[in-house]
Amino acid sequence: MLTSQEHLTHALTDRWFYALVATGLFLNATGLYPPILEPDGALYASIAKTMALNGDFVNLYAVGRDWLDKPHFPFWITAFSYLLLGINTVAYKLPALLFFGLSTVYTYRFARLMYSKIVAQVATIVFLTAFHGILSNSDVRAEPYLTALVIGPVYHFYRVFQNAPRPWLHILLGSFLTGCALMTKGPFVVVPIGAGLVLHWLLTGNWRELLKPRWYVVVILSALFTLPEIITLYLQFDLHPDKVVFGKTDVSGVRFFFWDSQFGRFFNTGPIKGSGDPFFFVHTLLWAFLPWSLPLYISVGSVLLGLARRRNPLPEYVSLGSGLATFLLFSASGFQLPHYMNIVFPFFAILTAQFLVSLSPVNLSRWTIGQTIIGGLLVVLIVAVLLLFQPERLTGALVWVGVVALATALLFRNNKLLSLMGRMTGVMLLLAGVLNLFFYPSLLQYQAGMVAAHYVNTRQDLPPTTAIYGTGTYGESAWSYEFYVDRPVWYARPDSMLRRRVAQEPVLVFTSAAYADSLRNNGFAPRTVATFPYYHVSKLSYPFLNPATRPQTLQPYVLLEVKN
Known part of the structure; x- marks a missing residue:
């Protein structure tokens, strides 16, 4: 029990709490202002743009071809946002910010189930101010969606465990959110959703909970809510074994969803590979969870020490189980990126808050x-x-x-x-x-594609059809050009395609200077319309940041007018 002096020291009035939450939401909302960052954000924005323009919510296309990597759910949400708000930066980022706000609500509500009000308040503020969460609301990928789709089911399933009123509603909501999570990232999301609940039942002597029929109903319902993803993958890929994906035919989209996209990356045997480091997230969290990384590490260490001494250091072990299981899973994976850990930030925030509030x-x-x-x-x-x-x-x-x-x-x-x-x-x-x-x-x-697109949008005298040329430009600045330009874009691949198109009408081509030279060497006679400096802005370096050495780090991208 806290003394009266300790209560005073740990006080956080509702007025201050709401003010800090509002500030936290605002500082995350500033991420709506800057343009979409290359490469991944611009790629996902362009995929959803194609979906919205074509009215095709089944097939995913990127670089003018069938695309098999991420599931559909974030693209569906983004495409609907485009249809409502137009195709622009805010329409791409706003749905992710709303899901982040939903994560904030669920963080508070879940913490409030087993902790004091002050712990729930502190956890909410910690979650709102963790650095990589803020970064992900500017450089939007799947994580803001997935964070809500992980903490949400955990909250509802814990309410089922508590035998809350209307348990069927919590089962339905939790299963629906789990299905959406599966349609956002794939089967591995069951780890952050389920591992904490299982660990809590085991440590608190409630292991018989695993045998209750209601959890098998949850599994069935979650699978049913995932059917839209399975059906769309089947329609786009399994029904068309002749399609070339990852350089080969007879690729199953359903198999990719259940195996290659997750286990293939984990074991580094799939078509998309990485280089895993078991200590990657140990040092990554030090900066990604700033300014709260040190209290988080101390909190987790003290809880594990308490468990080793057969004490009961926490009123719930869902946060510990979900956070640690996901941490260990991704640490053992062959494919690792810093933003992967964002999805368990609500649990890290709760662990951090209970530690801070428990201090003398x-x-x-x-x-x-x-x-x-x-x-x-x-x-x-x-x-x-x-x-x-x-x-x-x-x-x-x-x-x-x-x-x-x-x-x-x-x-x-x-x-x-x-x-x-x-x-x-x-x-x-x-x-x-x-x-x-x-x-x-x-x-x-220095995103050449975006700047070039804005330039094209102001020039009505340029050809109405525009192409992106050169496979080396994909993943650099092509996707921001495709998203921000206000005219149809196609990928000129191979040269014969561009030659046939140029025979019919002039074509505006966006490419790198090196590929522009190859165009000239291949018999085209392009006219340079404008040149734009390019740098891979998501990988900052001192030579680029320093204005004196910056020109040496830039490469030129060009707009060309190609005629017959």
């Missing part, structure tokens, strides 16, 4: 000071990057830093829980604002 006033004060130092170092780092990179609105960025830092320092002076949450929210507001409002808008001017 003296230790809480120490942690507040330590976290403030970490926050201060982040501010110094972002200012150093700003001064090095010299974005277009550098003065505005520095003013933003100064105003947010001063307001945070004035509002949160004491080393109590409110000050800890307020200071970290202020630091991440400062960071998100700098990245999304000042840094990225200047950085993304």
Whole structure:
């Protein structure tokens, strides 16, 4: 039990909680402002654009060909958003942000089932301010969707376990969200959804829960809700064994969904391979879960130590089980990316919150000071990057830093829980604002495809048909060009296709300078319309950030007018 002094130290009034949550939602919403980042974001945006324009919600196409990699659910949601809001940056990112907001609600509600109100409040703020969550709301992929589709089923299934009123409703909702999760990432999502529940039942002596028929109903319903994905894959690929996918024919989309897309990547035997490192997520979480990574690691360590000593350190083990099982699964995988761990951030946030709230006033004060130092170092780092990179609105960025830092320092002076949450929210507001409002808008001017598309959209005198030429441009800047240009795009592959098209009408071609030279060598006579500098902006380096050496890191992309 906390003493009256400890209660005062750990207080977080509803007014402050709502203010911090609103700030957290706002700092994530700044991700709507910058353009879509290459390569993956632009690829997914273009796939959904093709779906919306064609009215074809069965087949997925990329680079002008059948595409077999990710399941349909995020593309369906994005395509519907395009139909409602038009094809633009906000329409692509807004649905993901709404799913992130749903994750926030579920994080609070799940934490509130077994913890005090203050733990649920702190967990919600921790979740809203974790760095890679903020990053994923700007560089949108599947993770904002999947996070809600993991914590949501866990909440509903835990309510079923608690024998809540109307259990059938929780079974239905949980199964529906699980089906949507399967249609977002594939079969491996059952690990973050189910592992925590199973571990909780085993550690609390409720192992007989595994034998109850209601969970087999959940499995059946989840499979039924996944049928749209299975059917669309069957229609696009299994019914057409002649299609060439991954360089071969007779490729089963259904098999890919159940095996190659997940187990193939895990064992590194599928068509898409990576290079796994068992310690990748150990060091990745140190920056991805900033500013909360250290309390998270200490929390998990203390819980595991308590379990080893046969104590009961937590009121629930779902968060520990889901978080650790997913961490270990991805660490053992042959294919790893930093954003993979975002889907269990709600569970990490709850583990972090219960640790912080359990601290004595003296230790809480120490942690507040330590976290403030970490926050201060982040501010110094972002200012150093700003001064090095010299974005277009550098003065505005520095003013933003100064105003947010001063307001945070004035509002949160004491080393109590409110000050800890307020200071970290202020630091991440400062960071998100700098990245999304000042840094990225200047950085993304080096996405040659996007800039070229905007240029084409203002030139009515250019040919109405446009093509992307050269396989080496795919994955670089072709996809942002395809998404942002306001005219039909096709991929000129091979040369004979371009030659036939040029014989009928002039073609506007977007390609790299190297491929432009190959066009000339292959007998075409292109006229250069404009040239645009390109850099792979998702892989920053010091030579690029430094204006003095930046020109050496850039490669030219060109718009060409090709006539008969």
